[in-house]
Amino acid sequence: MMDDHFRLFADAIRARLQRATQFTRDQVSVVRAARGNDAGVVGAAAVAFQHVESL
Amino acid sequence: MLRMNTSAQAVGIDIGGSKMAIAVVNTAGDILARTTLATEAGLGFGRAIDRLSGVIEELRAHTNSSSPLAGVGIGCAGPVDPIRGLINNPYTLEGWNRCDIVTPLRERFGVPVHLENDADAAAVGECFSGAGRCFDPVVMLTSGTGGGGAVVVNGRVYRGMNGEHPELGHIPVAMDGPLCYCGIRGCLESLASGTAIGAAGKGLGLADARAVFSSVASGNIAAQSILECALGAVASAGWTLCHTISPQRLILGGAA
Numbered sequence: 001m002m003d004d005h006f007r008l009f010a011d012a013i014r015a016r017l018q019r020a021t022q023f024t025r026d027q028v029s030v031v032r033a034a035r036g037n038d039a040g041v042v043g044a045a046a047v048a049f050q051h052v053e054s055l
Numbered sequence: 056m057l058r059m060n061t062s063a064q065a066v067g068i069d070i071g072g073s074k075m076a077i078a079v080v081n082t083a084g085d086i087l088a089r090t091t092l093a094t095e096a097g098l099g100f101g102r103a104i105d106r107l108s109g110v111i112e113e114l115r116a117h118t119n120s121s122s123p124l125a126g127v128g129i130g131c132a133g134p135v136d137p138i139r140g141l142i143n144n145p146y147t148l149e150g151w152n153r154c155d156i157v158t159p160l161r162e163r164f165g166v167p168v169h170l171e172n173d174a175d176a177a178a179v180g181e182c183f184s185g186a187g188r189c190f191d192p193v194v195m196l197t198s199g200t201g202g203g204g205a206v207v208v209n210g211r212v213y214r215g216m217n218g219e220h221p222e223l224g225h226i227p228v229a230m231d232g233p234l235c236y237c238g239i240r241g242c243l244e245s246l247a248s249g250t251a252i253g254a255a256g257k258g259l260g261l262a263d264a265r266a267v268f269s270s271v272a273s274g275n276i277a278a279q280s281i282l283e284c285a286l287g288a289v290a291s292a293g294w295t296l297c298h299t300i301s302p303q304r305l306i307l308g309g310a311a
Contacts, residue, residue, distance in 0.1 A: 006307055008282070009198070009289050009307055012287070012289055013293035013307075016294050017293065017294065022298065023297060023301055024301075025297070028302055029303070029305070031306055032186065032306070032307055033177075033307065033308030034181060035177075035181055035184065035185040038180070039176075039177040039178075039180035040069030040177045040180060041076045041078040041086070041130075042067060042080055042086065043067065043180025043181070044067035044068055044129055044130040044176045044179075045065035045066060045079075045080035045128050046067075046080075046128065047128035048065035048067070048126030048127055048169055049063070049065050049082060051169060052125045052126065
């Protein structure tokens with residue numbers, strides 16, 4: 001997602017959430033994905049790791 | 056369950072309609088080796104398995120292949136059946152219906168193999184080593200050709216019955232909106248996806264969603280109206296998700 005587009009979408013959500021009275025709106029953050037096009041392969045690998053017992 | 060050590064590697068595969076990305080990833084989420092293949096789904100599922108297998112071996116050879124391979128994970132454009140390991144998507148992957156991708160890769164590499172919907176895999180990736188790391192629960196919305204997303208709770212994809220994932224792209228946001236293939240009018244995808252924005256833009260003589268965004272930037276009022284409709288849809292979806300899931304983070308991703 002490009003910077004400008006993210007800002008538009010995120011600002012729209014943030015503005016709407018400012019009206020909310022029934023949940024802790026200040027504790028939800030609306031952020032841009034950090035891994036970009038890599039998220040899919042990294043996430044697929046992470047799914048494989050998830051099925052392995054932790055250290 | 057297997058026991059993993061910190062030098063372990065896993066192979067991640069991201070299958071889309073036009074290309075397949077394959078990477079060897081370590082436990083920190085670093086990509087150690089990667090490549091991309093044209094999907095060429097119409098040339099046969101068996102051929103794709105052979106090509107993927109060959110590439111996995113090449114990539115492992117480029118990394119420290121003495122590191123144990125923990126497993127192989129696959130994110131694929133849905134519908135998929137993650138429980139049975141079946142790709143059921145002849146819509147964007149020609150001929151790939153009831154195709155078992157797990158068994159042949161498991162037999163070839165001797166490690167566990169798991170299949171996920173691609174949006175779910177992307178959300179897990181963000182939670183593993185991206186914007187969702189150390190946050191819980193996390194909702195991710197993606198906007199590209201289509202629209203969708205995933206819910207991750209305790210690091211795991213939230214699933215409904217039969218292992219199905221929530222179809223966040225089809226949350227209703229405007230009951231008088233365009234009719235969607237999902238069965239209702241005015242779902243998020245029908246108003247805020249790249250396809251939807253582009254389709255609305257065609258009425259103004261604009262080629263696609265990017266052209267709509269460009270026209271807005273140059274002051275086109277009609278294009279601005281299309282964009283505002285999309286933004287309203289996303290805001291409504293965000294509102295609904297925050298009130299139903301109470302996420303600590305709402306991540307926006309995709310190619311829009």
